[in-house]
Amino acid sequence: MTTSIKDTVHGYIELDDFEKKVxxxxxxxxxxxxxxxxxxxxxxxxxxxxxxxxxxxxxxIAGECLKAALEDRTSSGSVRGFLQQLGAELSSAVxxxxxxxxxxxxxxxxxxxxxxxxDIGHPPYSHLIxxxxxxxxxxxxxxxxDRWHETNGAEIVQSLLPQAVAATGDNAxxxxxVAHLSSKGVKTPALRAIKQLVDSVIDAxxxxxxxxxxxxxxxxxxxxxxxxxxxxxxxxVVDVQxxxxxxAIRPLSTALSAIESLIQExxxxxxxxxxxxxxxxxxxxxxxxxxxxxDDTEFDRRQFQAKNYVPTENPxxxxxxxxxxxxxxxxxxxxxxxxxxxxxxxxxxxSVDEQRLLSAxxxxxxxxxxxxxxxxxxxxxxxxxxxxxxxxxxxEAFQNVSPPPPDDRIRSKHGSYxxxxxAALARAGHSHEREITDAINSxxxxxxxxxxxxxxxxxxxxxxxxxxxxxxxxxxxxxxxVSSIASAVTEARSRDVHLFAFxxxxxxxxxxxAKQIKVDGRKRLAEVIAAYYQNSxxxxxxxxxxx
Amino acid sequence: MEPTTLQMNLVAKSLVLLELQRGGPTLxxxxxxxVEERCSAMAMRRPDFDFVQWAQTPIxxxxxxxxxxxxxxxxxxxxxxxHEWCVARITITPRGEQFLQAAEREAGxxxxxxxxxxxxxxxxx
Numbered sequence: 001m002t003t004s005i006k007d008t009v010h011g012y013i014e015l016d017d018f019e020k021k022v023x024x025x026x027x028x029x030x031x032x033x034x035x036x037x038x039x040x041x042x043x044x045x046x047x048x049x050x051x052x053x054x055x056x057x058x059x060x061i062a063g064e065c066l067k068a069a070l071e072d073r074t075s076s077g078s079v080r081g082f083l084q085q086l087g088a089e090l091s092s093a094v095x096x097x098x099x100x101x102x103x104x105x106x107x108x109x110x111x112x113x114x115x116x117x118x119d120i121g122h123p124p125y126s127h128l129i130x131x132x133x134x135x136x137x138x139x140x141x142x143x144x145x146d147r148w149h150e151t152n153g154a155e156i157v158q159s160l161l162p163q164a165v166a167a168t169g170d171n172a173x174x175x176x177x178v179a180h181l182s183s184k185g186v187k188t189p190a191l192r193a194i195k196q197l198v199d200s201v202i203d204a205x206x207x208x209x210x211x212x213x214x215x216x217x218x219x220x221x222x223x224x225x226x227x228x229x230x231x232x233x234x235x236x237v238v239d240v241q242x243x244x245x246x247x248a249i250r251p252l253s254t255a256l257s258a259i260e261s262l263i264q265e266x267x268x269x270x271x272x273x274x275x276x277x278x279x280x281x282x283x284x285x286x287x288x289x290x291x292x293x294x295d296d297t298e299f300d301r302r303q304f305q306a307k308n309y310v311p312t313e314n315p316x317x318x319x320x321x322x323x324x325x326x327x328x329x330x331x332x333x334x335x336x337x338x339x340x341x342x343x344x345x346x347x348x349x350x351s352v353d354e355q356r357l358l359s360a361x362x363x364x365x366x367x368x369x370x371x372x373x374x375x376x377x378x379x380x381x382x383x384x385x386x387x388x389x390x391x392x393x394x395x396e397a398f399q400n401v402s403p404p405p406p407d408d409r410i411r412s413k414h415g416s417y418x419x420x421x422x423a424a425l426a427r428a429g430h431s432h433e434r435e436i437t438d439a440i441n442s443x444x445x446x447x448x449x450x451x452x453x454x455x456x457x458x459x460x461x462x463x464x465x466x467x468x469x470x471x472x473x474x475x476x477x478x479x480x481x482v483s484s485i486a487s488a489v490t491e492a493r494s495r496d497v498h499l500f501a502f503x504x505x506x507x508x509x510x511x512x513x514a515k516q517i518k519v520d521g522r523k524r525l526a527e528v529i530a531a532y533y534q535n536s537x538x539x540x541x542x543x544x545x546x547x
Numbered sequence: 548m549e550p551t552t553l554q555m556n557l558v559a560k561s562l563v564l565l566e567l568q569r570g571g572p573t574l575x576x577x578x579x580x581x582v583e584e585r586c587s588a589m590a591m592r593r594p595d596f597d598f599v600q601w602a603q604t605p606i607x608x609x610x611x612x613x614x615x616x617x618x619x620x621x622x623x624x625x626x627x628x629x630h631e632w633c634v635a636r637i638t639i640t641p642r643g644e645q646f647l648q649a650a651e652r653e654a655g656x657x658x659x660x661x662x663x664x665x666x667x668x669x670x671x672x
Contacts, residue, residue, distance in 0.1 A: 134600040142590070142597040144582050144606045145629075184607070185576065185633045192630060427612050429603030431556035462626040537649035538557060546617040546642065 005056060009211050013060045018174070019112065021165045023056070026309075026321040027120060027156050031055055033328020037213065037274060038128045039282040042364070044273060046218045049209070051119045051126075057208035061226075062115030062197050063108055065204060065233040069249050070104050072234055075474070081237040083107070085244040086190035093180065094173035106170070110177040111194050115204050117178055120161075121153025123304045124329045127455075128283055132290040138304040145184045152306040157182055160310060164321055193235075193247040201463035201479070202229075202251055202259055210266045213273070221268045224261035232258075234466050236474045248476050253467045260485040267459045267489045271496060275454045277376045280500045284450045285360045285371075289336060292357045299335045303327060340365055356448050359506050372514050374501040374521055381418060381497040390501075390522040391417055397530035405533065406544060413547070415495050421529055422453045422498035424543040432532065432539065439528045440521075449503045449521060459493050460486035501525055550657045557650040558657050559602035562589070563609060564618060564647050565661070567639040575621075576633040579606055589661065607632055618643035 003020045004012040015023060022028055031052035040047040070079055083103045090106075123129045130149050135142040140151045158179045161167075167175050177191075186192050198204050207226065214222015232255035238246040251259060273279070293299065302308060309324040343350065343358040350358060362368040374390060375381040381390075394417040398405050405420075414420040425433045433451055440449040460483070464476040479486050503521055533539055550558075566581045567573060573581070582598070590596045602609050607629045613619040621627070623635035651658045 134597045136595075136597055142586070142599065144579060144586055144598045146605055147599060184629045187630060187633065427616050428553075429556055429608070429612065431552045431603060434552045458626075462624070536553075536653055538553075538646060538653055541642070541646055541649065542616060545615060 007053065007056065007060075008215065009057055009208070010060050013056050016109075018109075018165075018167075018171045019059075019116065022113070022116065022161065025161060025164045026323075026325045027161050027164060027306075028052070028055070028116070030325045030327055031119065031122075033325070033330060034122055034124055034126065035329055036126075036209065038125045039286060040217070040273060040276075040279050042282045043276055043278045044217045044219075047213065047216050047273065049212050049216045051122055054209055054212060055116050055119055057212060058118060058198060058204045059112045059116035061207050061230065062204035063112040064230045065197055066108055066111045066194070066249065068231050069233040069235045070108070074472075075234055075236075078235040078237045078474075079104075081239060081244060082190055082193070082235045082247050082249075085188075085237070085247060086194075089188040089190050090177065094176055095169075106174070106177075107194065109170075109174050110181070111197055113174050114178045114181045114194070115198050117153070117157055117161075117182070118198050118205060119153075120156050121149040121151070121306065123149055123152070124327060124332050125286065128286055129290070129304070129332065132287055133301050133304065137301045139302045140305055140307075148304075150182075152304070154179065154182060155306050160306060160321065163310070189244055189247040193249045197233075197249055201458075201461040202262065202465070206266060207262065210262055210269060213269055214265060217269065217273050219269075219273065221272070222265050224265055225255075225258040229255050229258040229262065231255075234474060236466050236476060248464060248466065250464055250466050250476065252474075253465050253477070253482055256465070256483060259465065259479070260483055263460050263483075263486050263489055267493060270457050270459075271493075275496075277373045277500060277502070278371070280452060280454065281371050281373065281450075281502050282364060284452050284500075284502070285364050285504070286332075288448075288450075289339070289357065289360050289364065290332075292353065292360075293335070293339055296335070296339075298338075303331070336361060336365060355506050356504075359448075359504050363504060369508060370506070371502055371504045372509075372517055372521075374503075374518055374525070375497065378495070378497045381416070390526060393523050393526035394418075394421075394529065397526040398533070401530055401534040403540075409544075409547065416497065418497050418499040419494075420543070424539075425451075425453045425499075426456060427545065428539075428542045432542070436525075436528055436532055439532065440524055447503050447505055447517065447521075449501070449525070451499070451501045451525065454496075454498050454500065457493065459489040550654075554654045554657050555601040556603060557654040558661050559598055560609065560613075561647055561650045561654070561658065562586070562598075562661060563606070564613070564639055564643050567619065567637060568644065568647065572636050572638040574633070575610070575635050575637055578637060579633070582606060610637070613643065616642075616646075618646050 001017055002014045004014050007013050032050055034051045035041060036049040036051050036054050037047055080100060083100045086107055087098055087103050130147055135148045135151065138148060140148050143151065157175060162172060162175050180186065181191060181195050186195050196203065207229065210222050210224070211226060229251055232252040233249060234252055236248045236250070237244055306324065309321050339357065340361040343354060343361065359370050363370050410417060410420045414423060433453060437449060437451045440451070460479055463479045465479055465482060466474045467477050467482070469475050480490065501521070503517060509517065533543055562585060563582055566578060566585065570581065586598045599605050610632050614621060617640060619637050619639055621635040621637045623631045627635060
């Protein structure tokens with residue numbers, strides 16, 4: 001018995017009985033209320049992709065890729081080798097049936113379920129909320145290997161979901177395998193190859209969201225030949241004297257046109273949609289508002305802990321889990337709305353902090369035009385070569401520091417001072433970004449400055465594809481060695497401006513005032529960064545890594 | 548005085564590099580286990596300590612940062628995922644040692660907390 005779900009990208013997505021049970025559970029239904037791209041819809045109004053539809057799409061594609069690889073008749077030896085290896089890897093953990101066709105079915109089910117559950121622990125507004133609250137804020141144990149959405153996800157997959165769907169037998173084994181796939185450091189070759197179907201560069205996760213986000217953004221991005229790419233997946237097993245050393249389930253180079261399109265389209269979506277200057281501004285403002293309202297005890301941060309939704313005093317499976325469904329983006333929206341109403345209702349003169357918070361809320365909710373970017377896009381940044389530009393100011397500010405920054409290397413390696421600063425911020429784990437932002441704002445009155453670096457994004461990464469060798473066999477190759485387009489996209493990304501800077505003001509300003517604020521802001525930012533570089537040995541180490 | 552985010556970041560980074568300095572070249576998964584153990588002790592002394600928050604990244608991101616900054620070398624390929632970090636042998640470089648010295652100067656009292664907690668652990672061990 002299967003259930004079909006109509007999907008905007010894939011037509012119909014079919015679910016078996018157990019998959020339907022999982023999808024119907026509160027743990028999965030909550031994803032309907034979590035947007036895939038946090039604040040992007042503030043700028044692109046139709047960019048409302050939910051993690052629910054994306055998770056179904058990733059499940060579908062992951063299964064199709066593995067199915068194509070398993071059904072290929074020309075590589076039956078590799079298929080057999082992979083399944084035998086998988087059986088050996090699973091035998092100590094789950095009760096799998098040994099015939100190869102049963103193992104193939106189990107692999108397909110586990111792969112699809114891993115695709116479905118790969119985002120299950122994401123809180124409302126996903127990474128944005130996660131960066132605002134520590135594990136201890138929400139009451140989960142801190143670790144060194146995971147972010148807290150992964151801790152939440154592991155709790156759901158390992159414990160809460162199996163209870164909620166009363167999984168037994170093969171179904172319980174599928175969830176147990178998915179729990180293992182979700183963990184860090186999957187070491188065994190066959191399971192690692194399955195993990196990479198959902199978690200690499202050319203994977204079901206990205207293959208789905210590129211199509212979906214491209215379409216939903218309203219842009220003409222995101223189009224590539226999905227069918228050709230999916231059908232090209234093959235299995236390659238490296239076997240040394242009867243011992244399997246490595247397994248790859250990767251696309252063939254015959255689908256290179258589709259692979260290159262996927263990489264190019266993903267880059268465009270990141271560049272023009274996810275890293276749009278107003279999207280970046282909205283992210284920074286959301287973080288600001290959440291930090292400034294962190295003493296609001298009505299907004300209980302422990303609500304983000306998945307485990308809380310099954311009461312320990314009466315641990316009946318699934319009980320109270322339905323409340324977890326309510327934990328969507330709307331919870332955060334209501335929090336913002338409440339503070340906007342509160343501040344607008346105050347009769348007294350607002351303090352400086354309150355006025356800034358109100359301005360931030362007005363930009364986010366009322367769309368008041370109170371934000372001023374120092375530059376918008378790479379082309380604008382590159383146009384800022386005239387007198388008083390940020391680039392010029394940075395160079396001037398660094399002229400008098402000791403030791404002098406390596407100007408020639410900055411030019412050759414980073415293209416611009418802005419990227420040099422952004423790279424240093426990234427290496428420093430963004431701490432410098434916050435410090436510099438604080439330093440700019442100290443002494444400023446009425447204008448709040450923000451500096452932020454676009455998140456780490458490697459368009460092509462070091463993913464591998466399979467090529468046919470002269471003897472009819474397959475061999476893995478680095479994508480960047482095979483595709484000049486993939487290398488070009490990586491190069492293009494390195495030349496984009498990674499650094500965003502903007503300010504927000506308390507009341508609308510004229511164009512002339514905005515222009516002056518930009519000039520002053522660039523100057524102040526350059527001076528603060530130069531002083532920061534000069535005053536700290538560790539900062540200099542981060543700013544100037546070895547060639 | 549409350550530590551700055553930079554100081555907290557320095558301490559989280561130093562915690563990992565100190566393990567490498569003490570133990571010499573170490574397998575990634577062994578290093579993660581050592582850091583986890585040290586973090587537990589650290590959290591008892593400073594309840595606000597949270598490794599991922601202070602480092603601003605899970606440990607895999609820190610490994611990558613160290614590699615890009617030249618603070619460590621490793622036996623794996625140029626870019627590595629978490630599994631590859633687990634099986635790679637990681638070694639601190641003179642530049643990493645230089646970072647530790649600078650971090651100790653700049654993190655001030657916060658760094659002393661990190662150093663102080665080593666003694667009881669060693670005694671137990």
